[in-house]
Amino acid sequence: MNHLILTHGAGSNRNAPLLVAVANAFAAQGTEVSRVDLAFRQQGPHGPPRPGDAARDREGLRAEVVLARQKGGKRVWLGGHSYGGRQASMLAAEQPDLADALLLLSYPLHPPNKPQQLRTAHFPELKTRALFVHGSGDPFASTAEMREALKLIPAPTRLLEIESAGHDLGLKHADLAERIVEAFYQQL
Numbered sequence: 001m002n003h004l005i006l007t008h009g010a011g012s013n014r015n016a017p018l019l020v021a022v023a024n025a026f027a028a029q030g031t032e033v034s035r036v037d038l039a040f041r042q043q044g045p046h047g048p049p050r051p052g053d054a055a056r057d058r059e060g061l062r063a064e065v066v067l068a069r070q071k072g073g074k075r076v077w078l079g080g081h082s083y084g085g086r087q088a089s090m091l092a093a094e095q096p097d098l099a100d101a102l103l104l105l106s107y108p109l110h111p112p113n114k115p116q117q118l119r120t121a122h123f124p125e126l127k128t129r130a131l132f133v134h135g136s137g138d139p140f141a142s143t144a145e146m147r148e149a150l151k152l153i154p155a156p157t158r159l160l161e162i163e164s165a166g167h168d169l170g171l172k173h174a175d176l177a178e179r180i181v182e183a184f185y186q187q188l
Contacts (some may be wrong), residue, residue: 003073008080021173079103109141135165
């Protein structure tokens with residue numbers, strides 16, 4: 001069985017409506033899904049992660065992948081929204097054989113209005129195929145910036161642009177989730 005481990009952004013948790021919709025859409029296709037809280041969220045229900053939390057957050061994701069493989073996951077995919085997706089991609093760059101594919105929702109390419117502060121240092125080390133889902137109105141990157149950044153990644157990538165959506169990818173999560181699942185399976 002395929003297994004997707006999905007996590008949240010900096011201001012959210014595993015029960016974010018977008019994650020629930022994406023998890024349900026993958027489950028409807030026969031994929032087992034684990035929505036997980038990152039370590040920083042397990043420490044408290046509110047507030048963003050601190051800079052020192054990132055390594056623990058990645059270690060928690062690594063442990064989830066190992067657990068999914070022990071349960072017999074044929075293919076194990078790793079993904080997340082914003083900060084969670086960034087941590088998933090960094091983990092995949094650190095351990096290229098860990099996950100079979102990445103699902104990155106609203107990757108935070110740079111802080112809003114700070115395009116010079118790119119979060120791409122690990123992209124050249126990323127050997128895991130990835131689907132990036134990006135809203136055309138996302139303040140964390142323009143679509144053109146995302147396209148340019150993806151050129152740094154040696155693995156196969158695909159960009160699914162959601163027209164007029166912001167960082168939250170819009171409010172029609174169920175419809176969007178079906179598009180994401182379809183694009184993800186096409187990327188494999």
